[in-house]
Amino acid sequence: MLIQLFSRLCPPLRLLPLLVAFPALMQAAQEFRPGEVWLDTAGKPIQAHGGGVLYYKQTYYWYGEDRTPGNHGAVACYSSTNLYDWKREAASLTGSDLPSVDGKPTFVERPKVIYNPRTRKFVMWMHLEQNGYGYSRAGIAISDTPNGHFQFLKAIRPVVNTNAFKPKDGDNQHLYGGTFRDMNLFVDDDGKAYAFYSSEGNWTMYIVRLNADFTGPELPAVENQTWSRVLVRQMREGPAPFKFNGQYHLITSACTGWKPNKADDAVADNIFGPYKQLGNPCIGESAETTYGTQSTSVLALPDHPGKFIFIADEWHPQNLPDSRQVWLPLVPGTNGPSRLPWHDRWDLSLFAQKSY
Numbered sequence: 001m002l003i004q005l006f007s008r009l010c011p012p013l014r015l016l017p018l019l020v021a022f023p024a025l026m027q028a029a030q031e032f033r034p035g036e037v038w039l040d041t042a043g044k045p046i047q048a049h050g051g052g053v054l055y056y057k058q059t060y061y062w063y064g065e066d067r068t069p070g071n072h073g074a075v076a077c078y079s080s081t082n083l084y085d086w087k088r089e090a091a092s093l094t095g096s097d098l099p100s101v102d103g104k105p106t107f108v109e110r111p112k113v114i115y116n117p118r119t120r121k122f123v124m125w126m127h128l129e130q131n132g133y134g135y136s137r138a139g140i141a142i143s144d145t146p147n148g149h150f151q152f153l154k155a156i157r158p159v160v161n162t163n164a165f166k167p168k169d170g171d172n173q174h175l176y177g178g179t180f181r182d183m184n185l186f187v188d189d190d191g192k193a194y195a196f197y198s199s200e201g202n203w204t205m206y207i208v209r210l211n212a213d214f215t216g217p218e219l220p221a222v223e224n225q226t227w228s229r230v231l232v233r234q235m236r237e238g239p240a241p242f243k244f245n246g247q248y249h250l251i252t253s254a255c256t257g258w259k260p261n262k263a264d265d266a267v268a269d270n271i272f273g274p275y276k277q278l279g280n281p282c283i284g285e286s287a288e289t290t291y292g293t294q295s296t297s298v299l300a301l302p303d304h305p306g307k308f309i310f311i312a313d314e315w316h317p318q319n320l321p322d323s324r325q326v327w328l329p330l331v332p333g334t335n336g337p338s339r340l341p342w343h344d345r346w347d348l349s350l351f352a353q354k355s356y
């Protein structure tokens with residue numbers, strides 16, 4: 001009777017008896033739901049497209065493209081201690097932090113952050129771009145704190161001594177070096193850091209060791225010693241590197257813009273390659289389109305050797321802000337391709353199972 005009265009005054013109270021009987025319904029879901037709208041702790045859809053996750057002092061920081069309408073060009077940062085609940089932090093970069101080039105604004109895609117223990121700086125690399133996708137530079141920014149404001153340092157093409165590009169090259173590679181588009185960062189066990197990026201107009205992937213501050217390439221650049229060309233003329237994008245059993249894996253997508261395509265897992269004994277393409281890690285329905293997504297990162301779970309989460313974007317080109325995050329458990333391959341089965345819902349307890 002009392003509840004009915006309340007319910008008329010305040011409709012959500014109609015749910016009260018249900019919630020008293022099943023308190024679990026009141027808790028936020030502690031699970032991943034790939035492709036569903038993923039809300040932050042303030043109830044807003046997470047905007048961290050093309051992103052990557054940094055683990056620092058018991059906290060995860062997720063950086064990505066903020067495509068909130070009116071905010072394109074900024075890098076958002078979220079923090080979490082459990083990988084399910086993400087709190088939105090201050091923007092790492094806003095549009096006004098970015099340079100204008102030839103009077104035209106730039107924007108950010110696929111930002112990634114790593115920590116440099118020597119300089120104690122958080123270092124962000126990103127694909128810095130302009131409309132038309134001809135600018136194609138690495139943007140580099142630093143911050144003293146993971147959730148602070150980053151200072152934009154410079155925009156470069158890391159490798160300038162590439163093989164003779166033709167003068168008519170539309171991306172000005174003969175002048176400035178190989179293009180820098182889809183990218184990722186990787187820190188190896190010895191603390192050395194590497195940028196992986198689609199170069200040569202996306203035809204060939206470059207791997208470049210960073211300098212001691214992580215703010216540029218190691219110099220002097222020597223091919224196959226400080227940088228290398230891999231997956232040559234294979235047109236691969238969305239590089240998502242990880243290391244397992246002493247081998248370097250590189251999951252990539254094909255190059256079809258916002259349209260999803262087939263992923264590939266490539267493996268090498270040396271970080272600079274050569275990489276052997278092992279094939280598609282996805283299985284079953286929609287495997288040919290990576291379940292409608294494109295790779296962006298692989299997160300190695302700290303303190304859990306051999307446990308990895310594949311992070312991908314389900315792009316919605318008609319409404320990019322509504323693009324979805326897809327996180328899936330990755331089974332790393334030994335002497336064969338990794339496996340990436342689909343799960344409608346899953347949680348971290350899956351990793352305790354013998355097979356998944």
Ligand code: GAL
Pocket residue numbers: 050109110182237238255256257258294
């Ligand atoms: C994709 C790339 C995205 C974005 C898009 C633009 O191939 O992976 O990051 O650049 O093209 O069309």
